[in-house]
Amino acid sequence: MEQIRHFYSLLYEKFGDLGWWPADEPFEVMVGAILTQNTNWRNVEKSIEGLKKAGVLSPHGLVQIDRESLAGLIKSSGYFNQKALKLKRFVMWLMEYTDGEISNLGEVSTFDLRAELLSVKGIGPETADDILLYALDRPVFVIDSYTYRIAARHGWVPPESDYNELSELFGSAFPGDIEVYKNFHAGIVEVGKRFCRKRDPLCEDCPGKPLLIDGKPLEFI
DNA sequence: GTCCAGGGCCTAC
DNA sequence: GTAGGCCATGGA
Numbered sequence: 001m002e003q004i005r006h007f008y009s010l011l012y013e014k015f016g017d018l019g020w021w022p023a024d025e026p027f028e029v030m031v032g033a034i035l036t037q038n039t040n041w042r043n044v045e046k047s048i049e050g051l052k053k054a055g056v057l058s059p060h061g062l063v064q065i066d067r068e069s070l071a072g073l074i075k076s077s078g079y080f081n082q083k084a085l086k087l088k089r090f091v092m093w094l095m096e097y098t099d100g101e102i103s104n105l106g107e108v109s110t111f112d113l114r115a116e117l118l119s120v121k122g123i124g125p126e127t128a129d130d131i132l133l134y135a136l137d138r139p140v141f142v143i144d145s146y147t148y149r150i151a152a153r154h155g156w157v158p159p160e161s162d163y164n165e166l167s168e169l170f171g172s173a174f175p176g177d178i179e180v181y182k183n184f185h186a187g188i189v190e191v192g193k194r195f196c197r198k199r200d201p202l203c204e205d206c207p208g209k210p211l212l213i214d215g216k217p218l219e220f221i
Numbered sequence: 222g223t224c225c226a227g228g229g230c231c232t233a234c
Numbered sequence: 235g236t237a238g239g240c241c242a243t244g245g246a
Contacts, residue, residue: 037228078243124229144227189227
């Protein structure tokens with residue numbers, strides 16, 4: 001817990017406020033959250049631009065466009081057939097659940113809303129929490145593979161920890177602090193790219209080794 | 222040519 | 235219930 005607070009102070013010292021999530025409006029965050037699944041953000045940006053140009057980056061726009069055309073517009077994000085389907089299912093849910101008005105979500109508790117999002121096929125815990133935190137300003141801590149790698153390799157959590165345990169642990173380091181939640185996750189992604197990139201979260205090169213930021217061990221920055 | 226990116230679902234043991 | 239396969243483009 002104390003280590004986690006320290007980790008954030010180091011990230012903040014180094015990166016300051018990273019201004020996440022980069023988007024013009026909440027709906028764009030929601031779309032981006034789905035498109036960026038296991039995908040480099042630069043590839044997602046191209047897709048977002050394409051959707052804007054086509055004039056379909058809105059709940060109504062995505063309901064109207066056919067799945068094949070949508071897949072063509074988001075090609076750069078990879079998994080375009082799957083993601084076109086996911087976006088379709090998401091906006092269908094959104095239109096029905098909110099009656100087409102995103103502000104209606106304001107009446108729903110975070111707990112219920114999270115369960116609703118997770119019930120949409122194609123939206124898992126990370127995507128749901130991206131939407132809750134960055135589009136809807138709800139106090140949830142987003143966990144991604146970088147967070148898990150860093151926490152597990154530093155021994156902050158046991159390797160078998162699941163998403164919810166990590167989310168609760170990181171969240172409880174700054175209870176309910178939405179702005180810190182937003183910037184902490186952003187900082188983790190930023191530094192995660194510079195950490196060991198191997199997929200294996202417990203690769204043998206890493207246990208016990210500190211996270212390096214610009215070649216310096218985490219503790220000594 | 223190989224690896225992997227701001228995951229999640231489905232299938233087989 | 236869980237490891238493994240699948241989705242797919244684009245940059246390093």
